[in-house]
Amino acid sequence: MGKVIVNDQMMERSQHRIDMEDRGYQFGDGVYEVIRVYNGDLFGVEEHIDRFFESAGKIKLKILFTKESLKENLNALIKENELQLGIVYMQLTRGVSPRAHVFPDEHTTPVLTAYTKEMPIPKLQMANGVSAIVTPDIRWLRCDIKSLNLLPNILAKEEAKEQGCYEAIFHRDGIVTEGASSNIFIVAKGNMITHPESHFILNGITRQMIFKLCKENKLSLVEKPFNVDDLMNADEVFLSSTVSEVMPIVKIDNKTIGNGQPGPHTKQLQALFQKYIQKQARITY
Ligand SMILES: Cc1ncc(COP(=O)(O)O)c(C=O)c1O
The missing domain is CATH 3.20.10.10 (D-amino Acid Aminotransferase, subunit A, domain 2)
Structure with missing residues (x-):
């Protein structure tokens, strides 16, 4: 639906291309979260963002943004996509680098992506x-x-x-x-x-x-x-x-x-x- 987040940018979903050597794509080297949206509001957002940062820490994935800025960007995305009832999906991968099992060099930046989806209550x-x-x-x-x-x-x-x-x-x-x-x-x-x-x-x-x-x-x-x-x-x-x-x-x-x-x-x-x-x-x- 509509716009997505790629790192700190909001863009049309069709504008985003995944690199073949994104480590999330090649190795599943990354973490994710799913947050419910009720009435246009993120539900349990602090808890989900805390767990997102914890999961990243447990796989030694550096996060280059703050919890606060992430929350702001997710809220902006929901507003932009006019989502009332659904979910936000977000993931962070260890970034794009020539394929090798070992971690890429320290200049490789993790890739954050997020999108929204309408989803009724079952x-x-x-x-x-x-x-x-x-x-x-x-x-x-x-x-x-x-x-x-x-x-x-x-x-x-x-x-x-x-x-x-x-x-x-x-x-x-x-x-x-x-x-x-x-x-x-x-x-x-x-x-x-x-x-x-x-x-x-x-x-x-x-x-x-x-x-x-x-x-x-x-x-x-x-x-x-x-x-x-x-x-x-x-x-x-x-x-x-x-x-x-x-x-x-x-x-x-x-x-x-x-x-x-x-x-x-x-x-x-x-x-x-x-x-x-x-x-x-x-x-x-
Ligand atoms: C393996 C697993 N356990 C538990 C849960 C429930 O977690 P939450 O209540 O945070 O959605 C999930 C959610 O996707 C899951 O994938």
């Missing part, structure tokens, strides 16, 4: 719940980094799609880690449980917001490893992500979860999350 799926598959987590051991390397996630997501499912849930040696593009929560005996923050998962911004909401509302949410059996026999399962918010999962590998309907804990959290969005973005759902 209301129907949020009301009815979605299905998922379980698949081995074949990713590397730094899943805490929001890296451009997403091949295992892509393969898992495609497998889910082929089976008519919305998400693929990863397990590592039987322990459920997260979804291909989401964090996973179960409800068992009234307690909400999710995988502890570690290098096995991306600490989702939505996940962090859920923790905050649970604390404020005195709901029990614990970080604890759980296995595939716990998942399949949970009373409720849901996922969280920027794009899908709080999404009930009502069927996994063709087995019905609970009574096949979004459960009370999930619905309560959906309501709290929607209220939080409304408060932040001044919208009515």
Whole structure:
């Protein structure tokens, strides 16, 4: 849609050309973020920009701009493209340099790109719940980094799609880690449980917001490893992500979860999350 950001410039999307030797293109050598836009406002922008800088730091990628200037540029982009409901995608690569695995010399400047996209809230799926598959987590051991390397996630997501499912849930040696593009929560005996923050998962911004909401509302949410059996026999399962918010999962590998309907804990959290969005973005759902 319309304009894009390339480093500190705003330009028509058709004006931007990717160099064949951009390290993001050749190696996936870079990091990214997806931020929701509600009512023309970036949602959780500070948290997303903080994570973007953290991810870059973890791969020793130098950032030549400030968090404040990035935020200003993203806001200008949204305004220019007149985006009301959707997302901003941004990524930073290690720049353009003759192909070699080692880092390029220090004069190589990282390449920042960002664009906007209209994206509705998946209301129907949020009301009815979605299905998922379980698949081995074949990713590397730094899943805490929001890296451009997403091949295992892509393969898992495609497998889910082929089976008519919305998400693929990863397990590592039987322990459920997260979804291909989401964090996973179960409800068992009234307690909400999710995988502890570690290098096995991306600490989702939505996940962090859920923790905050649970604390404020005195709901029990614990970080604890759980296995595939716990998942399949949970009373409720849901996922969280920027794009899908709080999404009930009502069927996994063709087995019905609970009574096949979004459960009370999930619905309560959906309501709290929607209220939080409304408060932040001044919208009515
Ligand atoms: C692997 C993975 N885990 C978790 C998430 C959820 O993160 P967030 O809530 O910040 O969107 C994502 C989002 O894309 C993801 O790709």
